Amino acid sequence: MVMDASKLAELKLFVDQCKSNPSIVHNPSLSFFKSYLQSLGARIPPDTQTDKGGVNMAEPGQHSDSKDPNFSYEEDDDIVESDVELDNTGVVEPDNDPPQMMGDPSVEVTEDMRDAAQSEKLKASDAISEGMLDEAVNYLTEAIMLNPTYAILYATRASVFIKLSKPNAAILDADAALEINPDSAKGYKVRGMARAMLGRWEEAASDLHVASKLDYDEEIGSVLKKVEPNAHKIEEHRRKYDRLRKERELKRTERQRQQQKAEAQDQEALSAFKDGQVIGIHSTGELETKLNAATRTSRLVILYFTAT
Structure with missing residues (x-):
């Protein structure tokens, strides 16, 4: 059977998706595909989600900071300043005597x-x-x-x-x-x-x-x-630690910007899906967009190829 060139391109994209995220084949809905691969003698890598002790239960569109590659606990920690080595020769304990007598500046001096x-x-x-x-x-x-x-x-x-x-x-x-x-x-x-x-x-x-x-x-x-x-x-x-604080603040601002951007992309991706419904895809570019959106929102995508 000769397949249409566009369908072959779509299949290639699906294979590329499997290469980048092999755990896809462990999804129960793709068990037939997994069985087929095993029948050919293919070595199926372990399910990385299972190895990590569970799956991410966050709702689509929500991001856990611990899974964010741009997140660093160190950046949120307070910067602990080191001591400055000073020559304190001649430094004395503060005197706490009662204040000495001071003159009255309003007095008229003769x-x-x-x-x-x-x-x-x-x-x-x-x-x-x-x-x-x-x-x-x-x-x-x-x-x-x-x-x-x-x-x-x-x-x-x-x-x-x-x-x-x-x-x-x-x-x-x-x-x-x-x-x-x-x-x-x-x-x-x-x-x-x-x-x-x-x-x-x-x-x-x-x-x-x-x-x-x-x-x-x-x-x-x-x-x-x-x-x-x-x-x-x-x-x-002081200049050193002022600089470090400014750098930390810039990193925090950038991290927040990236997180907001990712959340916006997730919302955009969610709007592209109709859960449980078949969506027609008519180009490789559109397929790639949908697959990327599915990855970001933890959606399972099942591809159906139809001959035209």
């Missing part, structure tokens, strides 16, 4: 009060040179109470708190100095040094860079040499 404040400041300088730091703090506190609008007094007391390893107290005074005078180089300097003592490397680097632009000195440069490497490591670390 000339006599300014002179008295200057006198207390000189006493503090002498105490610092003699290593009497607590006494220096007391003198500077008196000076601040007399002249609470003089930024350098707060900045100087902050520098003494640095020597006493009290970075939080130093930051409080530095903030007060900068509120009075936003261009206080010493205010930025001591705050940067205090933040470095607390391991707040990026903030410390920022303050010290501002201080160096306003009034550079060797002490600022020395502290920056220690602070900058740590700040750079933290910045690089």
Whole structure:
């Protein structure tokens, strides 16, 4: 019997479908075809669905993420950041003393009060040179109470708190100095040094860079040499994980797009079938489309060839 060329092409497509998915022949409705193949001595591969412990019970058009080749549990896991190896030499425990006395900026400062404040400041300088730091703090506190609008007094007391390893107290005074005078180089300097003592490397680097632009000195440069490497490591670390998070988000978005596309294709494929009814197919292209749709929607397709 000579078959029509178009029918032969359709048969070839069916055979190709069997090659790509051999488990088709295990379908009960194709038992006659399976028996025929076995009668010819063909080796029938095992049913992959049975080997996997069952069949997919999902409704057509529904996708299980675990069967989605684009799905990865790893992509949905939170990114666990590794620790950054930093040089923490000189970092101290935060001081938690009660806040030091601060002046009242609304007080009207007289000339006599300014002179008295200057006198207390000189006493503090002498105490610092003699290593009497607590006494220096007391003198500077008196000076601040007399002249609470003089930024350098707060900045100087902050520098003494640095020597006493009290970075939080130093930051409080530095903030007060900068509120009075936003261009206080010493205010930025001591705050940067205090933040470095607390391991707040990026903030410390920022303050010290501002201080160096306003009034550079060797002490600022020395502290920056220690602070900058740590700040750079933290910045690089953050950029790395920001990039990883963005990449993960792009992959998630693409996976969702692919899933939505597949679901749309499934719906389109479902509309192409009339379950239990015979559908006429008149070209190899149409046959291929129907077979692909059947595969996506877990439909069994039985081909009938008729001579014309």
